[in-house]
Amino acid sequence: MKIAPLPLLRVESLAVWRRNALVWRRLMGASVLLHFGEPLLYLLGLGYGLGRFVGEMAGMPYFTFLASGFIAWSAMNVASMESMWSVYTRMVPQQTYEAILATPAEVDDIVIGELLWCATKSLISGGAILAVAAILGAVHDWTAIFALPAIFLTGLCFAAPGLIVTAFAKGYEYFNFYMTLVLTPMFILCGVFYPISTLPLPMQSAVQLLPLTHAVQIIRPIVVGQPITNLWLHLVSLLVFGVLATWVASALIRRRLIK
Amino acid sequence: MQAPSDHALVHCRNLSKFFDGAAAVSGLDFDIPSGSCFGLLGPNGAGKTTTLRMLLGQSPRSGGTLEVFGKDIDLNRRQIRQCTGIVPQADNLDPDFTVAENLHMYGSYFRIDKTQLEQRVPSLLELVELASRADDRIDTLSGGMKRRLTLARSLVNDPKLLVLDEPTTGLDPQARHMIWSLIHQMKRNGKTILLTTHYMEEAERLCDELMIIDNGSLLAQGSPAELIRRHCESDVLEIRGKAPRSAVESLPSSCRTERAGDSLYIYSDDAKPLLELGQSHPDVACLHRHSGLEDVFLRLTGRELRG
Numbered sequence: 001m002k003i004a005p006l007p008l009l010r011v012e013s014l015a016v017w018r019r020n021a022l023v024w025r026r027l028m029g030a031s032v033l034l035h036f037g038e039p040l041l042y043l044l045g046l047g048y049g050l051g052r053f054v055g056e057m058a059g060m061p062y063f064t065f066l067a068s069g070f071i072a073w074s075a076m077n078v079a080s081m082e083s084m085w086s087v088y089t090r091m092v093p094q095q096t097y098e099a100i101l102a103t104p105a106e107v108d109d110i111v112i113g114e115l116l117w118c119a120t121k122s123l124i125s126g127g128a129i130l131a132v133a134a135i136l137g138a139v140h141d142w143t144a145i146f147a148l149p150a151i152f153l154t155g156l157c158f159a160a161p162g163l164i165v166t167a168f169a170k171g172y173e174y175f176n177f178y179m180t181l182v183l184t185p186m187f188i189l190c191g192v193f194y195p196i197s198t199l200p201l202p203m204q205s206a207v208q209l210l211p212l213t214h215a216v217q218i219i220r221p222i223v224v225g226q227p228i229t230n231l232w233l234h235l236v237s238l239l240v241f242g243v244l245a246t247w248v249a250s251a252l253i254r255r256r257l258i259k
Numbered sequence: 260m261q262a263p264s265d266h267a268l269v270h271c272r273n274l275s276k277f278f279d280g281a282a283a284v285s286g287l288d289f290d291i292p293s294g295s296c297f298g299l300l301g302p303n304g305a306g307k308t309t310t311l312r313m314l315l316g317q318s319p320r321s322g323g324t325l326e327v328f329g330k331d332i333d334l335n336r337r338q339i340r341q342c343t344g345i346v347p348q349a350d351n352l353d354p355d356f357t358v359a360e361n362l363h364m365y366g367s368y369f370r371i372d373k374t375q376l377e378q379r380v381p382s383l384l385e386l387v388e389l390a391s392r393a394d395d396r397i398d399t400l401s402g403g404m405k406r407r408l409t410l411a412r413s414l415v416n417d418p419k420l421l422v423l424d425e426p427t428t429g430l431d432p433q434a435r436h437m438i439w440s441l442i443h444q445m446k447r448n449g450k451t452i453l454l455t456t457h458y459m460e461e462a463e464r465l466c467d468e469l470m471i472i473d474n475g476s477l478l479a480q481g482s483p484a485e486l487i488r489r490h491c492e493s494d495v496l497e498i499r500g501k502a503p504r505s506a507v508e509s510l511p512s513s514c515r516t517e518r519a520g521d522s523l524y525i526y527s528d529d530a531k532p533l534l535e536l537g538q539s540h541p542d543v544a545c546l547h548r549h550s551g552l553e554d555v556f557l558r559l560t561g562r563e564l565r566g
Contacts, residue, residue, distance in 0.1 A: 011370055012368060012370075015364075015367040015368050015370075016368075018367065019353070019364055019367075022356075022360075022364075023355040023356075026355075094351070094353070094354060094355075095349065095351035096351070096353060098347065098351050099347070099351040099352070099353065099365070100368055101317055102315065102317070102340065102345040102347065103340060103365065103368035103369055103416075104336075104337040104338075104340045104341045104368065104369060104370075105368050106336065106337065258317065258318060258319070259278070259318055
């Protein structure tokens with residue numbers, strides 16, 4: 001494989017983003033219900049239900065702890081789903097990319113447009129949970145909205161590896177491996193349900209290599225109104241991971257689409 | 260090798276493409292003059308679509324030089340596609356949008372602004388007689404309508420070059436004639452057209468110049484009339500079913516016979532022996548006609564079935 005340059009943002013990428021946004025707008029009703037309904041159910045069930053037994057965690061009510069973790073998890077989850085199932089649908093059965101590649105747009109424009117769209121969906125979903133959490137009193141004050149750019153960044157970071165998986169996928173069932181082997185362990189291990197400081201020491205170092213850990217470490221303090229420790233470490237970790245994955249994704253999607 | 264013409268919109272020499280070492284296209288030379296309709300003919304798998312994809316910068320070539328609009332394709336992919344309209348072999352309209360939205364969306368990939376599209380889209384739908392279906396979803400359209408919409412979509416950027424990959428495959432005669440008349444209209448409007456097909460009637464009607472390829476290599480090139488003159492006798496007698504042996508044996512040696520399926524084809528530059536054979540055997544089902552492009556095509560590419 002030739003070393004490809006890192007894809008850049010162009011007008012054509014925005015056209016790809018806009019295409020997806022317009023399709024989403026049409027199905028918004030069902031989508032919004034899902035984005036608000038699901039976290040509401042989880043937060044009420046787990047947060048209140050479990051919270052009654054747990055009481056406080058890391059110096060805050062368990063409900064608050066869980067809500068802030070869920071925001072980061074949802075950013076990861078939504079971007080991953082979109083970059084796998086939806087991108088695959090556009091790439092293979094619908095041949096949408098084949099049509100787009102007959103215009104001045106190139107593979108990199110599709111990659112960047114899709115990454116931005118996946119991150120936008122993370123923003124919508126994470127924002128919805130943030131709103132639900134705020135209504136239920138889990139948010140400290142208005143500064144919680146600064147979590148939104150972090151949610152977007154988290155979305156970008158997870159959309160790129162999703163595209164990498166899609167570039168190899170021969171069918172939808174392929175994605176279950178990634179879900180089970182990569183996303184679910186992060187969901188369990190990266191500090192969504194409990195602070196990573198409760199993990200055994202070697203595990204604590206290991207989870208530092210997982211991007212969700214860093215997303216949680218940035219998003220939770222913003223939501224609950226605490227100072228962020230090691231902001232730059234987390235930010236740079238996410239950025240390096242995201243840029244590298246984007247670069248690899250663009251090369252692999254190109255290999256898949258251009259024969 | 261022909262001399263490159265100054266006003267050639269597409270100019271390629273020794274164009275080649277290998278997939279894992281196997282040649283899909285090897286050493287094609289051709290020029291497409293501005294304003295002409297150029298046909299690329301060949302059996303399935305001959306390398307037609309691969310050639311088109313290289314021309315559009317959608318597939319990197321393995322060798323040769325290739326210029327479109329006088330520009331090297333490698334360095335100017337975006338600019339070249341900006342001025343090119345494409346009707347792909349398989350429909351890939353966007354099922355998430357309506358008929359009109361498909362054109363708007365496609366226009367946005369060319370950076371055409373909204374006000375311009377608002378003028379252009381209704382007139383394009385008018386052109387392909389889909390104005391009444393503007394707000395319908397793609398899955399409600401018939402195959403012919405989808406093809407027409409795909410043709411309208413290929414015109415959204417007012418292209419100089421129109422690339423049509425088997426534009427009428429799978430269509431009924433009415434839909435096919437409508438596409439043909441649209442292609443004629445495009446030609447009158449000064450567009451240069453590159454067409455692939457395996458309908459010889461289509462090639463004869465539409466193309467000024469043809470290239471017949473097989474296994475990625477050139478077999479013959481010229482105008483439809485030239486190709487027929489050069490590669491085939493002028494007349495043919497087609498005998499269905501069992502041909503009387505005595506009659507065939509009595510044919511002059513200038514006649515060439517060919518068997519395909521349960522038919523016998525007798526080719527000759529002189530119609531007389533063919534007509535005599537037909538008249539002397541009124542019980543035999545036979546048809547006398549002038550040779551056509553199909554005879555040339557089958558002669559050059561062989562009669563055996565392709566995968």
